[in-house]
Amino acid sequence: xxxxxxxxxxYQFLINHFLELDKYNDIEGFASARDLVExxxxxxxxxxxxxxxxLNVVGxxxxxxxxxxxxxxxxxxxxxxxxxxxGGWPTLTWPEEFGGQGMPEFLNMPMLEMVCSSNLSFGLxxxxxxxxxxxxxxxxxxxxxxxxxxxxxxxxxxxxxxLTEPTAGTDLGLLKTRAExxxxxxxSITGNKIFISAGEQDQTExxxxxxxxxxxxxxxxxKGISLFVCPKVMVNADGSLGERNKFSCAGIEHKxxxxxxxxxxxxxxxxxxxxxxxxxxxxxxxxxxxxTARLYVGVQGLGVAESAYQNALAYAKERPQGxxxxxxxxxxxxxxxxxxxxxxxxxxxxxxxxxxxxxxxALWVAREVDIAHRxxxxxxxxxxxxxxxxxxxxxxxxxxxxxxxxxxxxxxCFGGYGYIEEYGAAQYLRDSRIAMIYEGTNGVQAMDxxxxxxxxxxxxxxxxxxxxxDAFIAENRNDPAMAEFTKPxxxxxxxxxxxxxxxGTMGFVNxxxxxxxxxxxxxxxxxxxxxxxxxxxxxxALALKDSxxxxxxxxxxxxxxxxxxxxxxxxxLLASITAGADPVMADAGF
Numbered sequence: 001x002x003x004x005x006x007x008x009x010x011y012q013f014l015i016n017h018f019l020e021l022d023k024y025n026d027i028e029g030f031a032s033a034r035d036l037v038e039x040x041x042x043x044x045x046x047x048x049x050x051x052x053x054x055l056n057v058v059g060x061x062x063x064x065x066x067x068x069x070x071x072x073x074x075x076x077x078x079x080x081x082x083x084x085x086x087g088g089w090p091t092l093t094w095p096e097e098f099g100g101q102g103m104p105e106f107l108n109m110p111m112l113e114m115v116c117s118s119n120l121s122f123g124l125x126x127x128x129x130x131x132x133x134x135x136x137x138x139x140x141x142x143x144x145x146x147x148x149x150x151x152x153x154x155x156x157x158x159x160x161x162x163l164t165e166p167t168a169g170t171d172l173g174l175l176k177t178r179a180e181x182x183x184x185x186x187x188s189i190t191g192n193k194i195f196i197s198a199g200e201q202d203q204t205e206x207x208x209x210x211x212x213x214x215x216x217x218x219x220x221x222x223k224g225i226s227l228f229v230c231p232k233v234m235v236n237a238d239g240s241l242g243e244r245n246k247f248s249c250a251g252i253e254h255k256x257x258x259x260x261x262x263x264x265x266x267x268x269x270x271x272x273x274x275x276x277x278x279x280x281x282x283x284x285x286x287x288x289x290x291x292t293a294r295l296y297v298g299v300q301g302l303g304v305a306e307s308a309y310q311n312a313l314a315y316a317k318e319r320p321q322g323x324x325x326x327x328x329x330x331x332x333x334x335x336x337x338x339x340x341x342x343x344x345x346x347x348x349x350x351x352x353x354x355x356x357x358x359x360x361x362a363l364w365v366a367r368e369v370d371i372a373h374r375x376x377x378x379x380x381x382x383x384x385x386x387x388x389x390x391x392x393x394x395x396x397x398x399x400x401x402x403x404x405x406x407x408x409x410x411x412x413c414f415g416g417y418g419y420i421e422e423y424g425a426a427q428y429l430r431d432s433r434i435a436m437i438y439e440g441t442n443g444v445q446a447m448d449x450x451x452x453x454x455x456x457x458x459x460x461x462x463x464x465x466x467x468x469x470d471a472f473i474a475e476n477r478n479d480p481a482m483a484e485f486t487k488p489x490x491x492x493x494x495x496x497x498x499x500x501x502x503x504g505t506m507g508f509v510n511x512x513x514x515x516x517x518x519x520x521x522x523x524x525x526x527x528x529x530x531x532x533x534x535x536x537x538x539x540x541a542l543a544l545k546d547s548x549x550x551x552x553x554x555x556x557x558x559x560x561x562x563x564x565x566x567x568x569x570x571x572x573l574l575a576s577i578t579a580g581a582d583p584v585m586a587d588a589g590f
Contacts, residue, residue: 116303
C-alpha cells in the first residue's frame with residue numbers, strides 16, 4: 001500500500017528563504033504571513049495525510065455512482081469535504097468582505113500541493129471553485145457577487161466552468177449554446193456541454209455553473225461569446241435555496257484515472273442564468289478563470305509526482321536486488337538495496353530534482369501573483385503580472401509533463417510490482433495523465449507561449465525573466481563556490497536566447513516554423529527556468545548548510561545532478577527547433 005508524508009521541511013525552506021519575503025514586508029499580509037507558516041503547514045499536512053490520503057485508493061477502486069441524473073461520490077468523500085470546509089481551507093486567500101481570510105496566495109500553495117498529492121480526485125472540486133470565484137470577483141456585478149461569493153468562498157457551494165461542447169473544444173468560437181434574454185433581466189440557456197469536471201456531485205448543496213453561450217445576433221466566432229452564471233439550485237431573495245434550475249447531468253465519463261471525480265455531460269434546457277460582465281465579452285472573463293486553473297493544474301502534476309517519488313524512494317531503499325558494481329555495500333545481507341545501482345539513483349535524482357524545482361517554481365509564481373494584486377506601486381504590479389503571464393503556460397506544461405514522467409519513472413523503480421495496483425504506482429500514472437490535456441493541452445500552452453507571450457510588446461514579457469537571470473549571474477560571477485552553477489546557467493541561457501531569436505525571426509517568415517518548434521521551445525525554456533531555480537537554491541544551501549548539513553547537502557547534490565544530467569537537454573532541443581517546419585509539414589499521407 002502507498003504512503004504519503006507532506007514535505008514540510010522543503011516548504012519551510014522555500015517560504016522562509018527562497019521567497020525572500022523580507023523584501024516585501026510593506027505588502028499587505030506578507031509580514032503577518034510569516035507567523036502563519038508553521039501552523040498552516042502542520043494543519044494542512046494533518047488534513048491531507050490523515051483524512052484525504054486514506055480515501056485515495058478507495059475513490060480509485062470504488063469510483064462514482066450515477067443514477068437518474070445524480071452523482072454519488074465514493075464512501076467517505078462527502079464527509080471529508082465537510083471536514084475540509086469546517087476547517088476553513090477554502091477561505092484562505094479570498095477577501096474578508098466575502099468571508100475569506102485575506103491571506104497571500106503563496107500560503108495556499110502548500111495546501112494545494114498536499115491535497116493533490118494525497119487525493120487528486122478530491123482536489124478537483126475545490127480547485128475548480130477557486131477559479132470560478134476568481135472570475136466572479138473580477139467580472140461579476142456587485143449584486144451577483146453578493147449572492148454567490150460568500151457561499152462559494154465558504155465551500156458550501158462549488159463552482160465549475162462550462163466551455164467545451166461536442167464540436168467546440170480548443171476552438172471555442174464554434175460553440176452553439178444559446179442564451180435568450182428574459183423580461184426580468186435573466187437569460188434562458190439552451191445547449192450541451194461535455195467534459196464538465198464536478199458539474200454534478202453530492203458534496204455541496206449548490207453548484208454554480210459558469211457557462212459560455214451566444215446571445216441572439218451575436219458576432220460569429222469567439223467575439224460573440226458571453227458568460228453566464230447558472231446555479232444548479234435557484235437562490236431566493238433571502239439567500240435560501242429554491243427550486244432546481246432547468247439543467248441536468250446526462251451522464252458521466254468512464255476515464256483512465258481520477259475515478260472519484262465526476263466528468264459530466266450537461267444538458268441546459270432553458271436554464272436560468274445571469275450575464276457576467278459585458279455582452280460578447282465572455283471569453284476574456286473565462287480566461288481569467290482558465291489562467292488561474294492552469295496554475296492549479298500545474299500543481300496537480302507536482303502533487304502526484306511528489307507522492308509517486310516518495311513511494312518509489314521508500315521501495316528502493318527496502319528492495320534488495322544484486323550487488324553494487326564496486327562491491328557489496330551490505331555484505332551481511334543477501335543483497336544490496338537497489339539504491340546502490342547507478343540507474344536507480346539516476347531515476348531517483350531525476351524525480352527529486354523535478355519535484356523540488358517544481359515546488360519552488362509554484363511558490364515563486366504564487367508570490368508574483370500576490371505582488372501583482374497587492375503591491376502599492378503600479379509599475380511593480382505590472383512587472384509581477386508580466387512574469388506570471390509569461391510563466392503560466394510554461395508552469396502548466398512543465399509541471400504536468402513532469403508529473404506524468406515522474407509517475408512513469410516511479411513505476412520503473414518498482415519494476416514488475418509497479419504494474420500491480422496494490423503498490424499505488426499505477427494509480428499515480430493513470431491520475432496524472434489528464435493534467436497534460438485539460439485546461440488547454442500542453443501543445444496549446446506552447447502555441448500561447450510562442451504566439452502571444454514571446455512577441456508581446458516587443459519582448460516585454462521575456463525581459464521579466466532574462467533580466468533577473470542575467471542580474472543573478474552577474475551578482476554571483478566572482479563567487480568561486482557558485483561557478484559550477486552560474487557558468488552553465490549562462491551558457492544554456494544563451495542557447496535559449498538563440499532559440500528565441502530563431503522562433504521570432506523564422507516564425508515571422510513562416511508561422512509553421514514557430515508551430516513546429518513550439519513544444520520543444522517550451523521544454524527548453526522550462527529547463528533553463530529550472531536551472532535558474534536550482535542555482536538560487538544552491539546559493540542558499542551553501543550559505544545555510546551548517547544549520548542542517550543533511551538537508552542542505554542533499555539540496556546541493558540535487559542541484560549538481562540537475563546541471564550535469566538534466567540541463568544539457570537544451571542542446572538537442574535547440575537542434576530540433578532550428579530544423580524548422582519542413583520535416584514536420586512534409587507530405588506523409590496525413
